[in-house]
Amino acid sequence: MFLDICKKYPPTKDNLIYILHEIQDTHPQHYISEEAVQVISEYLAxxxxxxxxxxxxxxxxxxxxxxxxxxxxCESPPCYIKSSDIILRRLKSLLHVNVGETTKDGLFTLELCACLGVCGNAPVMMINDDVYGDLTEEKIDSIIDKLSEV
Amino acid sequence: MKYYRSHILVGINEAAKQAGVDVFVNKLQDQISTAGLADEINVLETGPLAFFGRGICLTILPENVNYENVAIEDIVELVEEHLLKGRPVHRLMLDSAAQFKPKFNYDRRIVLKNSGIIDPESIDEYLGAGGYEAWEKALLNMQPADIVNEVKASGLRGRGGAGFPAGLKWSFTAPLNAEQKYVVVNADEGEPGTFKDRLIMEGDPHQLLEGIMICARAIGASMAYIYIRGEYKLCIARLEKAIKQCHAYGILGRNIFDSGFDLDIGIKIGAGAYVCGEETALIESLEGNRGNPRWKPPFPGVKGLWQYPTVVNNVETLANVPFIIKNGAAEYRQFGTDECTGTKVYTILGDVAYPGLCEVDMGATLRTVINEYGGGMKKGFKFKAALVGGAAGVILSDRMLDVKMDFVSLNQYAAVLGSGAILVMNEHQSIVDMLWSILRFFRHESCGKCSPCRIGTQHLYDLISKIRKGEGSMDDVEMLHTIALTMKQTSFCALGQSPIMAIASALDNFRDEFIAITKK
Structure with a gap:
């Protein structure tokens, strides 16, 4: 399966970043395993x-x-002065995780990141490919609720 | 062409997408049809509008009424009141909250002149607005050396932060004999508070492409790459579509306009590293490596991507080029100051009435930008400071509101224009806190290649954390300055050389705050 993804790209080193992106995006757990690294290593030499x-x-x-x-x-200055730390606290208590951890049901992983370039709507977060802006504690509750249902 | 009584411009950007703009537009069109106005009212999905409001934003022309945060539930009222009866819906209007009515100076725009007016996904609309005329001129009527000279004469400086003259950069690469040369576009916008490049690419992707083409012709490159951050999904989609359209029209590809010139443009996606905004780190990343900066010289203009001569330019820089070629350097010099020509795109954030973007002549003062384009301070807030240029920028106090914003004037105050981010703080916000947030950012983003930056950013963060908690002394504050100064003198690239700017300006302008917190 990893090899199938690799083969979509010519075996040159500059494609490493794209192969990694695609392997991670298509993995249900959004990560790159040791096994995947082995396969890429052999494919790209x-x-x-x-x-x-x-x-x-x-x-x-x-x-x-x-x-x-x-x-x-986002924890960069524009979001920080719009109280992203309050949003972080809310997320932590709602999900019962610390930064870098995954919830027990395997649904959510909480991470911090640098500026996402949507500062006009600070504080901002991304969940997978979607941007959520103008965050408030209430908004966080409803976003998490909605995603937990499905 | 069909004639409409009114045009509704719908701003499509990430925030609007999140607010459900796709469904909104369908419902709006349905409601307009129901009201029997389908032949009179045109709904146009465009890029970011002239202002930057919350949620879904609309501009209705020709009356030029701006709405923000419009919901699906508001559609019926909007159609009934505004479109049928001609009475604007005041509660949704943007202008009600501001001290000053912001200017949307379309007559003084170069980079964003089409943004929020044309459909960014249609090459025909770009052509209709005079697009690709400069490319045709550059390709058929000008020699590469003429193009370089014209850009040199225009005085265009790089808009990524450092302000290096673009024409000069091109002139190093243009005369070199090499089997391959590249143009690389730096669209890895990562400076906190900066999203001007995103708005340029979302609002008018073809203008960037045209700038790339002219640059490629000037230096003799047959391949260009746009290195764009992975989070900018809408930009990537629009650029891909624009490139396809160019191929279909024969504007890109082989033997363009029978000139014998070949050019293709590819999109390369980053993976999240601030340091990749540094041009040599960006090239390393393109080659599939860690984004560690390279030793200079040789500069990328001589040995860049895969060791071939490469010009790396920022998105905004290249978006200025079509204007220069089409109208000439003299016309371009009508904008800005003598030493810093043209316009600058700013993103104004924080406690202003209209956070958003604007394009203003170089040399406008901070006061002008905040009051005339940001709508002044938000009601009930007083100006305290502005972080100009992002994390690698400076913290300016109210004493500096009348300093001219251009590369040269700001330099006299040991300040930088940087990427054009302006983050406005109110009187209740703490400078120490802001500095903490900035230094946390640098600690995270240091690439780890050289020890002054790798170790220095950690020390700076530890010290500011201690000071912020009220456990530090003035000696610690001085130490912040000393470490940052050492980093400036010894770091390998601009990242490690940057923290001194925020620290020194915070200490110069707001020393009292540090004295107060260390006494606790």
């Missing part, structure tokens, strides 16, 4: 340590299994 170097450098990749929904809350 690039050492495993290089792949881990890249993998751990960029904030969008994970080497640990994550939830169905990845919450990335």
């Amino acid at each position: 690039v050492p495993v340590n290089h792949i881990y170097g890249v993998l751990t450098f960029y904030s969008m990749y994970s080497t640990k299994p994550r939830g169905k929904y990845i919450i990335r809350l």
Whole structure:
């Protein structure tokens, strides 16, 4: 399965970032496993340590299994002065997790991230590919409720 | 062409998408048909509008009424009142909250002149607005050296932060003999508070493409890459569509306009690293490596992507180029100041009445930008400080409201224009807290290649955390400055050289606050 994804791209090193993106996006747990790294390493003829170097450098990749929904809350100055710390507290208490952890039911992973470029609507977070802006505690409750139902 | 009585411009951006704009537009069109107005009212989905409101925003022309945060439930009222009876719905109007009515100076715009007016997904509308005329001129009527000279004469400086003259940059690469050259567009916008490039790409993707094409012709590149951050899904979709349209029209591809010139543009997606905004780190990332910056020289203009000569330019820089080529350098110099020509796109955030974007002549003062384009301070708030240029920027106090905003004037105050982010703080907000947030950002984003930055950013964060808790002394405050200064002198790239700006400006302008908190 990992090899099928690799084969969509020519076997050159510059495609590493795209292969990693696609493997992570298509994995139900949104992460890149050791097994996947082995496969990529052989396909691109690039050492495993290089792949881990890249993998751990960029904030969008994970080497640990994550939830169905990845919450990335912005903690940069524009969101911070709009009280993103209150939003963070709310998320933590609602989900019973700390930053970097996944809920027991495997539904949500809570992460912090740098500026998402949607500062006009600060505070902002992304859940998977969707942006949520102008966050309030009430809004957080209803977003989490909605996603928990499905 | 069909004639309409009114046009409703619907701003499509990430915030509007989140608010359900797709469903909204369908319902709006249904309601307009129900009211029997389908032949009179045109609904146009466009990029970000002239203002930046909450949720779904509309502009209705020709009366030029702006609505924000419009919900599906408001549609019936809007159609009944405004469109049928001609009475604007005041409770949804944007202008009711502001001290000043903001200017939407479309007559003084270069980069955003089409944004919020044309449909960004239609190449025909771009062509109708005079698009690709500059490309045709550059390709058929100008020699590469003429293009470089014209851009040089225009005085255009890079809009990514550093302000290096664009024409000069091109002139290093243009004369080199190489089997391959590249244009790389830096669209990895990561400076906190900055989203101007996103709005340019969402609002008018073809203008960026045209700028890239002209640059490629000037330096002799047959391939260009746009390096864009992965979170900008709407930009990526619109750019991909725009590139496809160009191929279909023969504006890109082989032997363009029978000139013998070949060019293709590809989109490359980043994976989340602030340091990749540094041009050599960006190139490393494009090659599939960690985004660690390279040693300079050789500069990318000589040895860049895969060791071939490469010009790396910011989105806004390239979006200025079509205007320069089409209208000439002299016309471009009508905008801005003598030393810093043209306009600058700002994103105004924080406690202003209209957080949003604007395009203003270089050299406008901070006061002008905040009052005339940001609508002044939000009601009930007083100006205390502005963080200008993002995390790698400076904290300015009210004493500096009348400083001209351009690369040269700000330099005299040890300040930078940076990326054009303006974050306005009110009198209740703490500078120490803000500095803490900035230094936390740098600690997270240091790439770890060189020790001054890797270790320095951690020390800065530890010190400011201690000071913020009220456990620090003035010695700790001085130490902040000393460490940041050492980092400026010894760090490998601009990231480690940047924290000094926020620290020094915070200490210069708001020293009292540090004295107060360390005495506790």
